[in-house]
Amino acid sequence: MQNNLLICGVGGQGIVLTSKLIAGTAMHRDIPVMSAETIGMAQKGGSVFSFLRLGEGMYCPMFPEGSADLIIGFEPAEAVRMLPYLKKGGKVVVNTHPIMPVTATLKGSDYTGREMLSYLTEHVPDAVLLDGDAACREIGSPKVLNMIMLGAAVRCGVLPFSVEEIEETMRRTVKEQFHALNSRALHYEKRG
Amino acid sequence: MHKEFLMGNAAIARGAMAAGLNRVAGYTGTPSTEVLETAARCRQDALYVEWSVNEKAALELGAGAAYCAARTMVTMKQVGLNVASDPLMSLAYIGVKGGMVILVADDPGPISSQTEQDTRHFASFSKLPCFDPSSVQEAYDMIQDAFAYSEQYRTPVLFRPTTRVCHGYASIEVKDPEECEVHAPEGFVRDPSKWVIFPRLSYQAHLSIEKRNTELSGVFSEYAHNLVIPETAPDCRRGIATHGISYTYTMEALSGRQAPRVMKVSTPFPFPEQAALRFLEGLDEVLCIEELDPVIERELTYLCGKHHLPTRILGKLTGHVRAAGENSCASAAADIAAFMGWEAPAGTETAPPPPLPVRPPVLCAGCPHRASFFAVKEAMKGKKSVFCGDIGCYTLGNAMPLDMVDTCLCMGAGVNITQGIGRIEPDTHCFAFVGDSTFFASAITGAVNAVYNQADMTLVVFDNSTTAMTGHQPHPGTGRTMMGEVVEKVSIEAVLRGVGVTAVETADPLQLQEAVECVRRVDAQPGVKAIIFKSPCAVLIKSGKPVSIDPAKCTQCKRCIRSLGCPGLVLRDGRVAIEQSLCTGCGLCAQVCPFTAIGGDDHAE
Known part of the structure; x- marks a missing residue:
């Protein structure tokens, strides 16, 4: 049994920690885990991604297109950029709040993310759309987007563990002062 | 033994410590x-860790410690080995007493480097044994072998992972x-016949190095990480030779397929000839899947000639594998399918997505480099100028709208390149931009050269104030x-004055008008002069309150956006807005706005 995950977004959105929490939970359960992520110059406002694989018989942390069981997209266009990696029937969880690239601002283009979301829902009808910005405001911190996304991703049922198990890993790895806030974010579910 | 989730680079450090x-x-x-950061973080009393001023210094210090029978590691990226190549070439002849591993990380792609050079060539050029791990686990295991071989053969060895191994986790x-070894260095034993390089000694050393490498080729043919995996496909007379991450x-x-024979080369130099001959036996064709240069491909081609083997060796040299760039699961699968005559892996057949926003790396919001570039740009407006950049975050000053980097070559080159341009174009205002870390690493000699040669x-x-x-x-x-020691800071201004630069000014680039005047004043003086734009990296300081835009004053002229290209300035529904999550309140845009529409705390909302 293997799980291939792809977490993608823009530098600074907390993707690395998300990946670490999933890996830490797998370690705790004695499931072999590998990951690979963007490091270096590309982090500065660029597209970032983290490949994550759980299970036996893996050689490398990356996987080819058409192999991801789950894509966690922290930004609509970044989710679309990585969509070729999704395997048939794979799940997508995406934050609907777009992040403007500096180049779009310079050229005066008005990227809204809406065109990306309609493309996404057209190709992945059961994609979970989540307004991460609104959720952060509701929880009261702009820094919990990654926990909100992670909680929603775990609830998709692709990963072999529960939100509670992720929460335990979070408590083991993150500073205590952030525990309560992160827990609320992990358990956040859009009402209505 | 126990399990840990480690980055490849951390595994290398931990393996070296073991x-x-x-x-x-x-x-x-x-x-x-x-690698070095992990060693510093996990270090115990017996371990000394330093960031040296550049790779040459690091390697020479490593040599000294290894002369004392200490087990030493020197770390750098591939282009760093160019800087350290002078001591490297000589040290290969002198040898070491304690195990010495020179870790050189290669960067296929390249992802964050100037070149796609292959350190495996440096291994054969310097005649030093080289290890090439394919995974995080192998990096941890093989670095320990590297120390053992180094100490046994009294030679420094190269350890050459690539980006995907360095930055992969497992x-x-x-x-x-x-279970970890503890090693106590015995200290320096004086022996000029051993530690002083002379032509006669080099001649003798050359003979013994060649002999040793022939021996090592045999030893490495039995090395457990040089694998030959038998074919599972019946009567298959094809093979694949590979290495590093491409092996995975x-x-x-x-x-899940009936596979051809596979060879993984973990010691590209000295090449494990006997193992390779076992691999080649009975094969008609071999595909070499390599990153960077076709090192294995050339070795196998040579072996086929030497031993009159009929095997055809395919790879980069024959156009069967792409000559440049990094490999991937997909590229390897496609190359193998073509080689084996398998059906090509199916591509994804979805409709093309809407145009995706491009996100090139940019200077961070609040980055003081943006202010420095803008100050020079303003001061030199309308004057014939050249701006020679260097290696660091500030290479990103090349992007629009700043567009302030005309050249970038290698560490510390800008200060000399600008002199070269000045010799041909005496009427050009010649500038060189260099960061503080790069200044110490390799721009000081350029400054001395400029002073000396007028x-x-x-x-x-x-x-x-950092290597950002x-x-x-x-x-x-x-x-x-x-x-972790707090030491006297080396003053850049004092260094420049010390080497004879008389006109040196220090300015805060975020005080735009003063910074522009400073550039005009300094530029107007003859000879070699310097400006130190001093302001801490925005990532390291606590952000100030984001600025705000007064909608009554903002005319939507977009001058702020067009001149600065700060990620904190965005268009929202066609109007200029501040991205609150990014703005650090540096205030540069407020100083650029012709209508005083942008302001800080005391600004009318």
Whole structure:
């Protein structure tokens, strides 16, 4: 049994920690885990991604297109950029709040993310759309987007563990002062 | 043994420590940086760790420690080895007493480097044994072997991972503390016949090095990490030779199939000839899947000639594998399918997506480099000028709208390139931009050269008190060492004055008008002059309150956006807005706005 995950977004959105929490939970359960992520110059406002694989018989942390069981997209266009990696029937969880690239601002283009979301829902009808910005405001911190996304991703049922198990890993790895806030974010579910 | 989830670079450091590492020195550079950082973070009393001022210094210090029978590691990225190549070539002849591993991380792609050079060539050029791990676990295991071979054969060895191994993570088997070696260096034993390089000694050493390498080729043919995996396809007379991360791509592509014979080369030099001959036996065709240069392909081609084998060797040289760039699971699968005559892996057949926003790396919101570039741009407006850049975050000053980097070559080159341009174009205002860490690493000689040879130029040092690009390492100007000591800061201004630059001014680039005037004043003077733009990296300081825009005053002229290109300035529904999550309140845009529409705390909302 293997799980291939792809977490993608823009530098600074907390993707690395998300990946670490999933890996830490797998370690705790004695499931072999590998990951690979963007490091270096590309982090500065660029597209970032983290490949994550759980299970036996893996050689490398990356996987080819058409192999991801789950894509966690922290930004609509970044989710679309990585969509070729999704395997048939794979799940997508995406934050609907777009992040403007500096180049779009310079050229005066008005990227809204809406065109990306309609493309996404057209190709992945059961994609979970989540307004991460609104959720952060509701929880009261702009820094919990990654926990909100992670909680929603775990609830998709692709990963072999529960939100509670992720929460335990979070408590083991993150500073205590952030525990309560992160827990609320992990358990956040859009009402209505 | 126990399991840990480690980054490849961390595994290398931990493996070296398990082998009794005594000292490590290096110069920061992606993708090698985390090796030394991990050693510093996990270090115990017996381990000394330093960021040296550059790779040459690090390697020479490593040599000294290894002469004392200490187990030493020197870390750098591939282009760093160019800087350290002078001591490297000679040290290969002198040898060492304690195990010495020179870790050089290669960067196929390249992802964060100037070149796609292949350190495996440096291994054969310098005649030093080289190890090439394919995974995080192998990196942990093989670095320990590297120390053992180094000490046994009294030679420095190269350890050459690539980016995907360095930055990949995996849950791996790690030794418990009581399983780790502890090594006590015996100290320096005076012996000029051994440690002083002379032509006669070099001649003798050359003979014994060649003999040793022939022996090592045999030893490496039995090395457990040089694998030959038998074919599972019946009567298959094809084979694949590969290495490093490409080996894992190959195995992923072959998994679940009737596979050809596979050879993984983990010691590209000295090449394991006997193992390769066993691999080649009975094969009609071999595909070499390599990154960077076709090293294995050339070795196998040579072996086929030497032994009159009929095997055809295919790869980069024959156009069967792409000559440049990094491999991937997909590229390896496609190359293998073409080679084996398998059906090509199916591509995804979805409709093309809407145009995706491009996200090139940019200077961060609040980055003082943006202010420095803009000040020089303003001051030199309408004047014939040239702006020579260098290696660091500030290379990003080349992007629109700043567009302030005309050249970038290698560490510390800008200060000399600008002199060269000045010699041909005496009417050009010649500038060189260099960061503080790069200044210490390799721009000081350029400054001395300029003074000595009477150049007419302005050296602009972007002093943000850190090595920002590679993740904020300390350097001589920061007053902190990797051992955690607080030391006297080396003053850039004092260094420049010391080498004879008389016109040196220090300015805060975020005070725009004063910064522009400073540039005009300094540029107007003859000879070599310098400006130190001093302002800390925006990532390291607590952000100020974001600025705000007064909608009554803002005319939507977009001058702020068009001149600065700050990610904190965005268009929202066609109107200029501040991205609150990014703005650090540096205030540069407020000073650029012609209508005083942007302001800080005291600004009318």
